Amino acid sequence: MEDQEIVELYWKRDESALEHSREKYHGYLSRIAQQILYDREDSEEVVSDTYFRAWQSMPPQRPSKLSIYLGRLTRHGAIDYLRRRTSQKRGGATYEVCVEELEESVPSGETPQQVMEEKLLVQLLNQFLETLSPQARALFLGRYYYFDPLWEVARYCGMGEGQAKSQLFRIRKRLKAYLEQEGFVV
Amino acid sequence: MKGEQLLHALGEVDEDYLAQVDELRRISPKKKRHTWIPMAACLCLVAGVAAWALRGGMGMPSKEGAEANSNGMSGSTQGIYVPPLEVELPQAETETMIDMSGFFIYQGRLYAQMDVVEQGQNLVGTQLGESSGTIDEWTPEDQYLEGTGSIGGPFYEVKGYNPRYLLCMVYDYGVELFWNNCDITVSTGGDVLEEVFHLSDGIAHAEFQKEVDVQGENRHTTPITQLEELEAWVDDLGQAPALSSAETDMGQCLGHLYLTKADGVTVHLRLMGNGYVQVAELPEVCWQMEWQSMVP
Numbered sequence: 001m002e003d004q005e006i007v008e009l010y011w012k013r014d015e016s017a018l019e020h021s022r023e024k025y026h027g028y029l030s031r032i033a034q035q036i037l038y039d040r041e042d043s044e045e046v047v048s049d050t051y052f053r054a055w056q057s058m059p060p061q062r063p064s065k066l067s068i069y070l071g072r073l074t075r076h077g078a079i080d081y082l083r084r085r086t087s088q089k090r091g092g093a094t095y096e097v098c099v100e101e102l103e104e105s106v107p108s109g110e111t112p113q114q115v116m117e118e119k120l121l122v123q124l125l126n127q128f129l130e131t132l133s134p135q136a137r138a139l140f141l142g143r144y145y146y147f148d149p150l151w152e153v154a155r156y157c158g159m160g161e162g163q164a165k166s167q168l169f170r171i172r173k174r175l176k177a178y179l180e181q182e183g184f185v186v
Numbered sequence: 187m188k189g190e191q192l193l194h195a196l197g198e199v200d201e202d203y204l205a206q207v208d209e210l211r212r213i214s215p216k217k218k219r220h221t222w223i224p225m226a227a228c229l230c231l232v233a234g235v236a237a238w239a240l241r242g243g244m245g246m247p248s249k250e251g252a253e254a255n256s257n258g259m260s261g262s263t264q265g266i267y268v269p270p271l272e273v274e275l276p277q278a279e280t281e282t283m284i285d286m287s288g289f290f291i292y293q294g295r296l297y298a299q300m301d302v303v304e305q306g307q308n309l310v311g312t313q314l315g316e317s318s319g320t321i322d323e324w325t326p327e328d329q330y331l332e333g334t335g336s337i338g339g340p341f342y343e344v345k346g347y348n349p350r351y352l353l354c355m356v357y358d359y360g361v362e363l364f365w366n367n368c369d370i371t372v373s374t375g376g377d378v379l380e381e382v383f384h385l386s387d388g389i390a391h392a393e394f395q396k397e398v399d400v401q402g403e404n405r406h407t408t409p410i411t412q413l414e415e416l417e418a419w420v421d422d423l424g425q426a427p428a429l430s431s432a433e434t435d436m437g438q439c440l441g442h443l444y445l446t447k448a449d450g451v452t453v454h455l456r457l458m459g460n461g462y463v464q465v466a467e468l469p470e471v472c473w474q475m476e477w478q479s480m481v482p
Contacts, residue, residue: 028212166357
């Protein structure tokens with residue numbers, strides 16, 4: 001079933017929307033959650049919650065790309081879940097590594113939230129992403145949006161792991177410079 | 187945590203960008219190998235303009251013609267000339283894109299990102315210069331100058347290697363090697379394996395990897411234990427005449443050989459169909475060499 005047809009089912013409050021979503025995207029969403037949580041059971045819980053959130057949010061939302069919309073809900077859900085999870089030993093390794101790596105891209109001094117609202121930060125990130133080549137963008141988002149392990153990002157970006165690592169390093173440096181240029185206090 | 191805030195903000199970026207990445211992630215690995223063909227134009231843009239500069243457009247030492255070899259490799263009139271990457275006119279879509287391929291210009295040669303040696307501190311020699319890191323797709327041609335590059339920072343000799351061929355930069359994740367692998371002429375395997383990488387120093391460690399394992403999750407590699415035989419094979423490869431990859435019946439890549447020296451420098455050979463071998467960072471050139479008997 002096409003995405004727009006599934007969205008239409010949500011809007012009609014037809015519960016088969018949930019089943020169609022699960023059928024089409026469960027594997028995809030599980031993978032997103034799993035990359036953040038490193039726990040199959042927790043991931044299942046987060047993905048189940050995604051369908052619930054989708055049900056609650058459509059309407060009024062009418063996403064043009066259902067996969068991206070559900071993926072975003074899953075990513076948020078998994079990050080929130082991770083924050084709530086008390087035991088640090090239970091995983092989140094990739095997430096933690098990504099957080100550490102992105103620290104390099106935040107100018108020192110005040111935190112982004114102290115400097116600007118998140119919406120503005122998102123806008124800047126979009127502008128920065130626009131400056132990247134498709135390959136560099138895939139590398140960056142694959143790593144920091146989808147939390148894919150380095151080897152996997154390197155693979156689907158068609159480069160070696162070492163090259164991916166060094167290119168990510170350079171992208172983070174560029175991002176830092178970009179954020180500084182746009183008003184972050186160093 | 188600041189990094190966490192950035193990650194959170196990334197969760198809200200434009201869905202068109204996510205859709206592009208998402209599509210890539212879901213294509214089967216074999217298809218992904220071709221996904222970036224359009225990107226070649228973008229890569230060429232950066233390196234190609236630099237190539238123009240290296241040809242004399244910025245007043246660097248001029249070359250004596252297409253067959254002249256800035257590296258002074260032997261057999262330059264007989265071998266395969268690897269030109270500077272061609273300039274391709276940017277399409278509107280890519281005109282303002284940054285690509286993060288690293289290179290810098292030193293003594294009229296372009297050194298391109300090659301590999302990272304994670305424990306490579308012992309390789310770092312004297313500092314030879316510093317790249318500005320100011321080149322990107324917006325950079326006008328007249329600014330492709332000595333000491334500029336798409337990657338910034340000091341660069342150094344690689345101990346034990348000729349700085350005409352290899353230089354390095356130092357990062358927190360390791361020592362990154364840069365190879366002057368364009369605008370050169372390659373006559374035999376030895377022009378690369380020996381002159382550049384000194385493989386006759388000895389191979390300390392070697393691994394074979396099937397192409398399917400490069401694409402797979404486990405990335406399984408098999409150590410090669412018969413290093414003497416392998417070194418003899420490398421010697422033979424060193425004698426093999428270079429061929430232009432485009433003019434052979436070379437098949438698909440079937441496997442990889444990673445030849446690591448004691449100092450950590452690794453030469454990555456691609457084992458191609460129909461008995462051809464390439465150095466991974468030099469796809470324009472290949473050698474016809476039976477390799478099946480060498481791999482586990």
